[in-house]
Amino acid sequence: xxxxxxxxxxxxxxxxxxxxxxxxxxxxxxxxxxxxxxxxxxxxxxxxxxxxxxxxxxxxxxxxxxxxxxxxxxxxxxxxxxxxxxxxxxxxxxxxxxxxxxxxxxxxxxxxxxxxxxxxxxxxxxxxxxxxxxxxxxxxxxxxxxxxxxxxxxxxxxxxxxxxxxxxxxxxxxxxxxxxxxxxxxxxxxxxxxxxxxxxxxxxxxxxxxxxxxxxxxxxxxxxxxxxxxxxxxxxxxxxxxxxxxxxxxxxxxxxxxxxxxxxxxxxxxxxxxxxxxxxxxxxxxxxxxxxxxxxxxxxxxxxxxxxxxxxxxxxxxxxxxxxxxxxxxxxxxxxxxxxxxxxxxxxxxxxxxxxxxxxxxxxxxxxxxxxxxxxxxxxxxxxxxxxxxxxxxxxxxxxxxxxxxxxxxxxxxxxxxxxxxxxxxxxxxxxxxxxxxxxxxxxxxxxxxxxxxxxxxxxxxxxxxxxxxxxx
Amino acid sequence: xxxxxxxxxxxxxxxxxxxxxxxxxxxxxxxxxxxxxxxxxxxxxxxxxxxxxxxxxxxxxxxxxxxxxxxxxxxxxxxxxxxxxxxxxxxxxxxxxxxxxxxxxxxxxxxxxxxxxxxxxxxxxxxxxxxxxxxxxxxxxxxxxxxxxxxxxxxxxxxxxxxxxxxxxxxxxxxxxxxxxxxxxxxxxxxxxxxxxxxxxxxxxxxxxxxxxxxxxxxxxxxxxxxxxxxxxxxxxxxxxxxxxxxxxxxxxxxxxxxxxxxxxxxxxxxxxxxxxxxxxxxxxxxxxxxxxxxxxxxxxxxxxxxxxxxxxxxxxxxxxxxxxxxxxxxxxxxxxxxxxxxxxxxxxxxxxxxxxxxxxxxxxxxxxxxxxxxxxxxxxxxxxxxxxxxxxxxxxxxxxxxxxxxxxxxxxxxxxxxxxxxxxxxxxxxxxxxxxxxxxxxxxxxxxxxxxxxxxxxxxxxxxxxxxxxxx
Numbered sequence: 001x002x003x004x005x006x007x008x009x010x011x012x013x014x015x016x017x018x019x020x021x022x023x024x025x026x027x028x029x030x031x032x033x034x035x036x037x038x039x040x041x042x043x044x045x046x047x048x049x050x051x052x053x054x055x056x057x058x059x060x061x062x063x064x065x066x067x068x069x070x071x072x073x074x075x076x077x078x079x080x081x082x083x084x085x086x087x088x089x090x091x092x093x094x095x096x097x098x099x100x101x102x103x104x105x106x107x108x109x110x111x112x113x114x115x116x117x118x119x120x121x122x123x124x125x126x127x128x129x130x131x132x133x134x135x136x137x138x139x140x141x142x143x144x145x146x147x148x149x150x151x152x153x154x155x156x157x158x159x160x161x162x163x164x165x166x167x168x169x170x171x172x173x174x175x176x177x178x179x180x181x182x183x184x185x186x187x188x189x190x191x192x193x194x195x196x197x198x199x200x201x202x203x204x205x206x207x208x209x210x211x212x213x214x215x216x217x218x219x220x221x222x223x224x225x226x227x228x229x230x231x232x233x234x235x236x237x238x239x240x241x242x243x244x245x246x247x248x249x250x251x252x253x254x255x256x257x258x259x260x261x262x263x264x265x266x267x268x269x270x271x272x273x274x275x276x277x278x279x280x281x282x283x284x285x286x287x288x289x290x291x292x293x294x295x296x297x298x299x300x301x302x303x304x305x306x307x308x309x310x311x312x313x314x315x316x317x318x319x320x321x322x323x324x325x326x327x328x329x330x331x332x333x334x335x336x337x338x339x340x341x342x343x344x345x346x347x348x349x350x351x352x353x354x355x356x357x358x359x360x361x362x363x364x365x366x367x368x369x370x371x372x373x374x375x376x377x378x379x380x381x382x383x384x385x386x387x388x389x390x391x392x393x394x395x396x397x398x399x400x401x402x403x404x405x406x407x408x409x410x411x412x413x414x415x416x417x418x419x420x421x422x423x424x425x426x427x428x429x430x431x432x433x434x435x436x437x438x439x440x441x442x443x444x445x446x447x448x449x450x451x452x453x454x455x456x457x458x459x460x461x462x463x464x465x466x467x468x469x470x471x472x473x
Numbered sequence: 474x475x476x477x478x479x480x481x482x483x484x485x486x487x488x489x490x491x492x493x494x495x496x497x498x499x500x501x502x503x504x505x506x507x508x509x510x511x512x513x514x515x516x517x518x519x520x521x522x523x524x525x526x527x528x529x530x531x532x533x534x535x536x537x538x539x540x541x542x543x544x545x546x547x548x549x550x551x552x553x554x555x556x557x558x559x560x561x562x563x564x565x566x567x568x569x570x571x572x573x574x575x576x577x578x579x580x581x582x583x584x585x586x587x588x589x590x591x592x593x594x595x596x597x598x599x600x601x602x603x604x605x606x607x608x609x610x611x612x613x614x615x616x617x618x619x620x621x622x623x624x625x626x627x628x629x630x631x632x633x634x635x636x637x638x639x640x641x642x643x644x645x646x647x648x649x650x651x652x653x654x655x656x657x658x659x660x661x662x663x664x665x666x667x668x669x670x671x672x673x674x675x676x677x678x679x680x681x682x683x684x685x686x687x688x689x690x691x692x693x694x695x696x697x698x699x700x701x702x703x704x705x706x707x708x709x710x711x712x713x714x715x716x717x718x719x720x721x722x723x724x725x726x727x728x729x730x731x732x733x734x735x736x737x738x739x740x741x742x743x744x745x746x747x748x749x750x751x752x753x754x755x756x757x758x759x760x761x762x763x764x765x766x767x768x769x770x771x772x773x774x775x776x777x778x779x780x781x782x783x784x785x786x787x788x789x790x791x792x793x794x795x796x797x798x799x800x801x802x803x804x805x806x807x808x809x810x811x812x813x814x815x816x817x818x819x820x821x822x823x824x825x826x827x828x829x830x831x832x833x834x835x836x837x838x839x840x841x842x843x844x845x846x847x848x849x850x851x852x853x854x855x856x857x858x859x860x861x862x863x864x865x866x867x868x869x870x871x872x873x874x875x876x877x878x879x880x881x882x883x884x885x886x887x888x889x890x891x892x893x894x895x896x897x898x899x900x901x902x903x904x905x906x907x908x909x910x911x912x913x914x915x916x917x918x919x920x921x922x923x924x925x926x927x928x929x930x931x932x933x934x935x936x937x938x939x940x941x942x943x944x945x946x
Contacts, residue, residue, distance in 0.1 A: 037638040165510040167863050167918070203913060364837070364893050366864060390640050391839060393866040420837050420893065422914045440676060441895045445640070 028386055028459075032452045034315045036390055039448035044310055045303040046440040048076060049362070052303065053293040053435035060290040061330040062094030062261045069286050070264050073306065073327050077268035080310050084271070087264040090340040092330040094261045095120055097290055098254030101227060102129070103196075107240045107247035114237065115230040116196060117208040117291060118255040119180060120333045121215075122226045129252035130155065130194045130225065136241050140179055140186040152191030155249050157241075158183045159198045159234050162425075169202050169421040170360070173428075176200050177211070184226035185216045194251050195226045198234040200425065206230045207430040210289050212333045225253050265337045266327040270309055272458075274320035279345075281324050281355040282308045282454055285331035285338075285403055292433035296424065299435075300362025300443055302327050304417075307447040308454055315451075319458045321353070328403040331359070335402055342406035353462045356415045356450060357401025361427075362443040363419035367394025368453060371414040375464040380413075383456050392449055394418050413462050417450055501859055501932075505925045507788045509863055512921035517783055518776040519913040521549060522835070525775065526766040526908035533593075533763040534803040535567030535734045542759050543737050546775065546800050550741035553783050557744070560737040563813040565803040567734045568593055570763055571727030574700060575602070576669075580713045580720035587710065588703040589669060590681040590764060591728040592653060593806045594688075595699045602725035603628065603667045603698065609714050613652055613659040625664030628722050630714075631656045632671045632707050635898075642675050642894040643833070646901075649673050650684070657699035658689045667724050668699045671707040673898065679703045680903040683762050685806045698726050738810045739800040743782055745931075747793035752818075754797050754828040755781045755927055758804035758811075758876055765906035769897065772908075773835025773916055775800050777890075780920040781927055788924075792931045794826070801876040804832070808875055815879035826935045829888045829923060830874025834900075835916040836892035840867025841926060844887040848937040853886075856929050865922055867891050886935050890923055 039045075052059075052069060059066040070087065077085045103114040118124075135150055136157045137143060143151060158179045166172045177200060184195045199209035208228045215223050229237065240247055266286060272278060284301020288294020305325045312319060328337035345352055356368075367387070370377055377397055384395050400414035408414060419442070427433040512518075525532075525542060532539040543560065550558045576587040591597075608623055609630045610616060616624060631652045639645045650673060657668045672682035681701045688696050702710065713720055739759060745751060757774020761767020778798045785792060801810035818825055829841075840860070843850055850870055857868050873887035881887060892915070900906040 036640070040637045040640075164513045164914070167509070167513075169914075364895050391867065394864065422837050422918070423912050426912070439896050439899070441637070441642075445895070 028456065031315065031317065031455060032386055035311055035451045035455065036448040038311055038314050039307065039444045039451070040441065042314065043307060043444040043447060045307040045443050045447045048303040048306060049295060049299050049438060049443065050435060052299045053295040057293045058290040059286060059288045059294055061092040061263060061287045061333060062258070063290070066263060066287055066329065070266055070329070073266045073286065073302065077266065077306060077325065080268070081313060082268045082270055082309060084269040086267055088267055088340060088344060089262060089264055090329055090336050091260040092263040092336050093334045094258040095333060096256050096258065098124065098256060102252040103227065103250060105237060105240065105247050105249040107244040112236065112240070114233045115206050115208050116227040116251070117210045118253045119197070119213040119226045119228055120210055120289065121213050121257070122184065122253065122255055123223045124254050124256060125194065125225045125252050129250055131248055131250045132193050133246055134237070134241060134249045136238060140183045143186055143190055146190070148190045151187065154192055155194040155196060155251065156183065156187035156192045157196050157237060159238050162200070162202055164202070169425050172202065173200055173425055180211050180228065181213050184213055184224055185218050188218055188222050188224045192224055194224050196229045196251070197226065199228045199231050200428070201231050201430070202425040204231045204235065206232050207432055209428060209430040210291055211429045225251065227251060227253060263329045265329050265341055268309060268325045270312065270319055270323045272321040273318050276322050277351055278321040279324055279350050279352045280321050280454060280458055281326050281352060281404065281407070282450060283326035283328055283403060284358045285329070286327040287330050287332055289332055289429045291429065291431040292427070293435060294433060295435045295438050296361040296427050296433050297429065298331065298359045300438060300446070301358035304358045304362070304443065304447040304450055308451045311447065311451040312455065317455055321458050323454060323458065331403050338403035339406045345407065352407055352412050354413045354415070354457045355400070355404040355407050356417065356453060357404045358417040358446060358450060359401045359403070360417060360421065361419050361424040362438040362446060363423060364442045365392060365417055365419050365446040365449040367392050367418050368415045369396050369398030369400065369418055371398070371400045371408070373464065376413055376462060379464055387449070387452065390445065390449065415453070417446060419446060501929065504788065504790065504928060505859055508784055508924045508928065509921040511784055511787050512780065512917045512924070513914065515787065516780060516917040516920060518780040518916050518920045521776040521779060522768060522772050522911060522916065523908060525772045526768040530766045531763040532759060532761045532767055533568070534565040534736060534760045534806060535731070536763070539736060539760055539802065543739055543802070546739045546759065546779065550739065550779060550798065553741070554786060555741045555743055555782060557742040559740055561740055561813060561817060562735060562737055563802055563809050564733040565736040565809045566807045567731040568806060569729050569731065571597065571729060575725040576700065576723060578607070578710060578713065578720050578722040580717040585709065585713070587706045588679050588681050589700040589724070590683045591726040592670070592686040592699045592701055593683055593762065594686050594730070595657065595726065595728055596696045597727050597729060598667065598698045598725050602723055604721055604723045605666050606719055607710070607714060607722045609711060613656045616659055616663055619663070621663045624660065627665055628667040628669060628724065629656065629660035629665045630669050630710060632711055635673070635675055637675070642898050645675065646673055646898055653684050653701065654686050657686055657697055658691050661691055661695050661697045665697055667697050669702045669724070670699065672701045672704050673901070674704050674903070675898040677704045677708065679705050680905055682901060682903045683764055684902045698724065700724060700726060736802045738802050738814055741782060741798045743785065743792055743796045745794040746791050749795050750824055751794040752797055752823050752825045753794050753927060753931060754799050754825060754877065754880070755923060756799035756801055756876060757831045758802070759800040760803050760805055762805055762902045764902065764904040765900070766908060767906060768908045768911050769834040769900050769906050770902065771804065771832045773911060773919070774831035777831045777835070777916065777920040777923055781924045784920065784924040785928065790928055794931050796927060796931065804876050811876035812879050818880065825880055825885050827886045827888070827930045828873070828877040828880050829890065829926060830877045831890040831919060831923060832874045832876070833890060833894065834892050834897040835911045835919060836896060837915045838865060838890055838892050838919040838922040840865050840891050841888045842869050842871030842873065842891055844871070844873045844881070846937065849886055849935060852937055860922070860925065863918065863922065888926070890919060892919060
């Protein structure tokens with residue numbers, strides 16, 4: 001009996017060893033193959049995005065829909081069998097658009113309605129609107145030359161063109177976004193009564209694109225309303241001004257800034273089996289602008305990040321380090337969620353070794369940009385061949401994501417998913433950032449690509465002397 | 474005076490030398506930069522595609538719209554200042570869809586309308602349709618096992634699933650397309666009265682996707698009608714069959730095959746300055762299916778190919794070899810244009826060194842696949858770094874394009890543009906292959922990428938011993 005028992009025990013032990021060997025023996029190629037296959041055949045991100053976009057909708061910070069999104073994603077994370085799911089409180093600004101904006105200009109006997117929207121953070125016009133002449137500039141930097149005599153009492157129209165020749169559309173956006181953010185504050189200094197800014201979009205159409213703006217240290221009583229105008233209407237207005245420099249523009253907006261309100265980052269965690277006190281973060285931002293349903297910006301990043309943890313579980317991967325999904329609140333107009341998460345992590349002395357953000361749309365992933373040392377980048381770049389079957393080719397040093405920025409220190413590696421950027425600014429912050437413009441496979445490829453990188457970072461760590469890592473791990 | 478004349482002559486000569494040196498001194502990097510910038514800021518392909526899609530529309534071989542497309546593209550090429558533009562006659566099949574198809578099934582007291590379309594080349598049903606029971610198979614290969622006793626008098630429903638895990642969607646398509654092409658011919662052998670084939674699409678929706686089918690050597694009186702069913706309805710029908718194996722399916726189609734009609738390939742040429750008898754071809758196919766407007770398949774390839782010649786001219790490039798744009802007729806249901814072009818080239822003993830086809834949609838270009846020797850591939854692959862700024866990374870050996878296939882011999886290098894493939898089969902051969910699903914920048918990046926490759930091939934030739942080429946050139 002004893003002998004029999006020993007035999008059974010031996011067989012069991014061999015079985016267990018063989019099983020664990022089998023799991024360990026899985027090559028990185030095999031693991032990546034499993035991850036991609038799981039995402040493309042059994043992904044969850046598209047269904048989550050459908051709900052977030054079509055049942056909830058746009059999720060501006062402080063709104064009821066943002067609150068619904070917090071509750072929904074928390075509940076969905078709780079279904080995944082993670083080790084922890086919780087809400088992290090954060091106070092956020094509450095800005096409300098109010099009534100749909102109105103704008104038109106009258107010139108040479110014609111009445112021309114104009115597609116505009118208030119920029120996020122703008123003050124309203126008086127109830128009966130603002131009616132004024134228009135002075136057009138290519139950039140707010142031209143205001144100084146024009147001076148108060150040419151600007152006072154007028155609406156400043158900043159019509160900065162988009163550099164179509166830049167293959168990376170984020171570079172073109174980066175070149176123009178300062179006009180939207182600072183335009184009103186600068187124009188107010190010279191006595192302007194309002195600003196209208198050409199939409200930051202890569203194409204000619206009728207959608208105005210909102211986005212954040214700020215008044216800096218401008219006293220409250222000097223703040224002037226600021227709106228974005230669609231690219232088609234910017235072209236039309238510019239042409240009209242060439243013929244009639246005295247045309248009159250009417251602008252009416254009823255937006256309003258309220259006191260800060262309570263909101264939350266949503267966090268889920270798989271606790272590490274070997275180094276539970278080393279943290280890897282993957283995230284996107286849960287808030288969005290209010291005009292569309294925020295499917296690309298950043299519903300896609302939210303559901304992809306949630307799916308990273310699900311795909312790890314589904315693919316049978318047991319992370320050594322703690323993997324957290326963080327759905328940040330208030331990226332668009334405050335970055336309060338990103339700052340709060342970093343603040344709490346610092347208070348708790350949590351060692352974050354890696355953070356990855358997806359906030360560039362749910363398009364076909366091309367790779368990542370990394371904010372890290374050259375040595376670390378070399379280590380990561382050596383994984384590039386593993387991604388070749390999935391057409392992931394872009395591994396470059398560069399920025400990561402706004403929400404994870406506050407985590408930056410000398411030790412952490414930050415990364416941003418880099419999807420194809422050609423269509424992003426057709427939709428960004430506009431009423432056409434909607435679910436039907438997200439392709440299921442493109443979204444799922446992004447989730448798989450993020451999961452693959454998280455898997456490799458977890459497996460090999462972020463130590464740059466690889467032998468040391470091997471021994472340590 | 475003589476001395477003065479000599480001085481002038483000397484200055485002129487120096488000037489000419491400096492000028493030619495300057496042109497030659499333009500690095501390949503500079504030339505590619507000019508090509509991409511010109512395409513993105515001053516492209517013509519999108520406007521051409523707008524006309525081809527929205528003013529003309531679907532261009533099925535033998536139709537009036539195909540004829541309009543021939544005339545339009547010829548006229549547009551004539552505006553470009555090419556050396557020659559001409560029409561190459563080719564007889565093409567004429568198949569007409571007729572009335573919109575009708576289909577439904579009745580099961581357990583429910584009436585269910587079904588989205589179907591006739592496959593190109595199919596015979597019609599009788600005027601009062603076909604009503605029959607349905608036998609479902611996963612592939613036509615299962616028919617043999619079922620045998621006549623289970624098939625005779627029924628409609629065969631081929632419900633082959635799409636391999637979502639394949640990152641390259643063309644591989645998934647390639648796996649299924651035989652079902653569409655051969656399904657009816659195989660089912661007819663066992664006495665089936667019709668076939669309905671699951672649409673070859675990467676997503677679940679209500680669009681049926683047409684495409685070519687053939688009866689092989691099946692006698693005319695044994696031919697049975699064949700239709701594609703939308704993926705949503707394929708799922709619905711399959712579920713219904715599980716509950717009610719005796720459900721009745723009704724199918725009504727009035728399509729018709731006519732005698733061949735006269736049509737044309739449209740050809741434009743820039744005659745080479747140094748090797749006018751060496752030909753480089755760039756092309757796409759002018760015909761399309763009739764359900765949508767054929768914007769992706771293959772309006773995009775047509776306008777990109779036209780733009781290659783325009784971009785060479787606009788970028789100040791004077792090709793050494795003769796560059797031809799060929800807009801092939803009848804790729805979809807006959808390949809007559811591709812065969813005719815190769816036949817004439819052979820008759821005239823024209824030395825074709827390179828042919829490039831764009832026929833995979835107007836999406837963001839990722840690179841090319843090349844059908845050539847390993848040695849030639851190495852030569853081309855060495856150019857890959859030149860394309861890195863434009864995020865072109867995919868250089869692989871593989872297929873090229875259906876229309877240029879007939880040109881294949883031991884000397885020619887064949888290539889296919891490889892755009893991102895994730896969305897292609899959402900639209901392919903369906904009513905939603907329309908202009909609004911083509912992004913301007915993605916289309917223009919494709920045109921630039923093709924132009925860049927044509928420029929390099931023209932400059933460096935396709936000799937594989939590079940020194941020899943350098944001396945020769």
